Amino acid sequence: MHAYRSHTCADLRKEHVGETVRLAGWVHRIRDHGGVLFIDLRDHYGVTQVLCDPDSPVFAQVEKLRSEWCVRIDGVVKARDESLVNAKLPTGEIEVYIRDMDVLGAAEELPLIVFGDQEYPEETRLRYRYLDLRRAEMQKNMTLRSDVVASIRKRMWAQDFREYQTPIITASSPEGARDFLVPSRLHPGKFYALPQAPQQFKQLIMVSGFDKYFQIAPCFRDEDPRADRSPTDFYQLDLEMSFVEQQDVFDTVAPVIAGVFEEFGGGRRVDAPGDWPQISYADSALWYGTDKPDLRNPIKMQDVSEHFRGSGFAIFAKLLEHEGNEIRAIPAPKGGSRKFCDRMNAFAQKEGLPGMGYIFWRLADLPPEAMENMDHPLRKIQREQSFAGESVFERGEIPANKYWEAAGPLAKNIGPERTEAIRQQLDLGVGDAAFFLGGKPASFERVAGKARDVIGAELELTDTDRFAFAWIVDFPMYEADEETGDIDFSHNPFSMPQGGMDALSGDPLKVLGYQYDLACNGYELVSGAIRNHRPEIMFKAFELAGYGEDEVRKRFGGMVNAFRFGAPPHGGCAAGIDRIVMLLADEQNIREVIMFPMNQRAEDLMMGAPSEPASDQLMELRLRVIPPEN
Known part of the structure; x- marks a missing residue:
């Protein structure tokens, strides 16, 4: 035996x-x-x-x-x-x-119990992670993660991709986050960097003629932690293809992602790839307040500025006198009660805004003077009230002595004609409500997006038994610093601008890139782009962001030189493994699906990292540590 x-x-x-x-x-x-x-x-x-x-x-x-x-x-x-x-x-x-x-x-007295569902502080769980991992839920999550990675590999090989490994020690590259730097012993005063992504290497693989590449790649970014993001390292499905356009990348990666969610989604409905909408970045910000919308929630925000311009609601009317300001409405079907409206107003205040205006609609009696006068403004409104394009008066949904009344402080200030126009634009009816935010969109979009999510959840509009995907496209290439006005890249600097060189001759803030994300249930799962493989276009693109040709050659010399020797058009993307598994496991925190995660302060409590180096290590590297100021 x-x-x-x-x-x-x-x-x-x-x-x-x-x-x-x-x-x-x-x-x-x-x-x-x-x-x-x-x-x-x-x-x-x-x-x-x-x-x-x-x-x-x-x-x-x-x-x-x-x-x-x-x-x-x-x-x-x-x-x-x-x-x-x-x-x-x-x-x-x-x-x-x-x-x-x-x-x-034998085991000593346990700092946490493996049996049962007891809750322990995160610090305890991470310090004794090897015990935490013995729990059934964690065993299930880590097994799921392994199975997901195996399935992804199988699906990529089935599409004629091959897996190639790229270096872990490399040069610093601007990928949108801080690098982890590694001092060089052989070259004192110089540093390597851990790769934020295999971006340059996978592009060089395309230049090398390999056509299709993928890798389950470790990436390292010195970022502030969030519930859906590790503060140090993470893994992604990294892929690149030659001779492709944007749609080719979509058609390649979508079946892989959909297949994984169908295989491991526990029976939850998965939208078919052919049904995944392509939404521009601008529309996504307008409709959902974010570039990673949760489409399980059917609510779409709308611009209703025209209904408040010159209105009796002075706050919004004055805002609209300044260029760049807007008034946006968040429809709330079934949210037409003062109690719910007051609760959402309090939510906005907790998020740092003065509040949210609101209107809700109810069935009310026509006043006697309106009953006696067919030309009374309320009778006119009654006749014009419609839902889904049909007159509710003619369908008998409004009795002869009733009308759909708009209630709330905003309604009183702007009058029945304007509120009726808003209701019809938003396609709302009795028992529904709408919430309003105003100013420069950048100042309220985040809160508006969160409010949309809360409204969808509280009113049970969000389909929680579904994985809903959307491609977000047409990202702006550049953004301006609010204080200095300086132009910089807003996303991946290696993307091809839509329109090529011609697009770079006008206003940089109007240049769109062939960049795209895949959102699922409110999370960004995939990010990618068609790459800028033409050196002259790359130099111009970096010049607009304040990088001279000499600096580009110095920082990206390997890739720039390679593009001089017959670079093919190419593009690709990367999908976050940790985030995919988090969604499939129905977890709210990414640390629940990572074997040995850091805590919120980017510390490994189990291994004692980061730690102070020994003095002989520093001497060998010719480094000196400056103590932090108190």
Whole structure:
């Protein structure tokens, strides 16, 4: 018999009854039933119930066992009494009577309990991650992650891609985040960088004539942590293709992503790739307040500035006297109660805005003077009120003595004609509401996007049993610093501008790039671009962002030189592995799907990183550490 086990803790079934077996694993739970000890023995694969009575030659040893001791047991498989079968376990029809045991690894008092669903502070979980990872939920998440990566690889190979590895130690490159720098011992005063992405190398692979490349690539960025982003390193499906246009990249990566979500999504509906809309960056910001919209929520925001221009609501009317300001509405179907409207107004205040104006619609009585006068303004409004393009008055949805009344402070200030025009634009009706934000879009879009999400969730408009995808396209190449007005790249600097060299001769802020993201359920899953492979266009693009030709050659000399020797048109993208698994596992924090994550302060509490280097290490690297100021 094998030294440690003949079967795993998930293998044994009724057909094994009578066999002598050997199992190894961890003591998951111990129960004492009148002198008979029942132990749930756990390994990576499952749980088997083993038991020991006073007749066993090792009963005294078994009595000493405690949770999470690692043991090997020999015993005889017996069938459980029919009334004691545990249908929740694959091994639930049998149990193993212990006849011999060996303690492989005793455990001290545990800082966190593996059995059950107890909540522990993140610091405890990360400091003792090896114990945290023993929990069933974490085992499930890490197995899912491994299976997802294997599935992605299989799907990429099926499309004639090959996997190539790119360097981990390289030169610094502006990818939109801070580099992790690595000092060079052989070249004092010079530094390598850990790659933020294999961007330049994968483009050079295309120049080298390999046509299709992919890699499950580690990337390193010194970023501030978020719930959906690791502060140090992450993994991505990185791919690049030659002789392609934007749609070719979409058609290649979409089946891979959709297939993974169908395979591991737990039966949740996955939008077919052919149904994934392509939404411009500008429209996404207008409609959803973000470039990673959650399309499970049907709410679309709209610009309603014209209805407030010159209106009796002075705050919005004055805002609109200044160029660049807008008034946007967030429709809220079924949100037409003052209580809900006040709650959303309080939400906006918590987010740092003065509040949100609102209007809600209700069925109200026409006043006597309107009943007596067919030309009364409210009678005219009553006749014009429609829903989905049809007159609700003519359909009999409004009784002769009623009309759909707009309520709330905003409605009183702008009057019934304007509120009716807003209602018709937003296609709302009785029991619905709309919320309003104004100013420069950059000042309120983030809050508007969050408000849209909250409204969709609270009013149960969001379809939570679905993965909804959308391509976000036509990203602006450049952005201006609000304080200095300086022009810089807004996204990937290596992207081809739409229109090529001609596009770079006008206003940089109007230049769009062949850049694209794939959003799913409010998260960015994929980001990519058609690359700028023409040196003359690249120099001009960088010049507009303040980088001279000499600096471009110095910082990206390898790629610029390569483009002089017959570079093919090429493009690609990268998909975040951690974020994909987070969505599939239905987790809210990315650390739940990373084996050994950092904490919120980018510290590894388990290994003690970052740590202070020894003085001889610093001397060898010719470095000196300047202590931080108090």
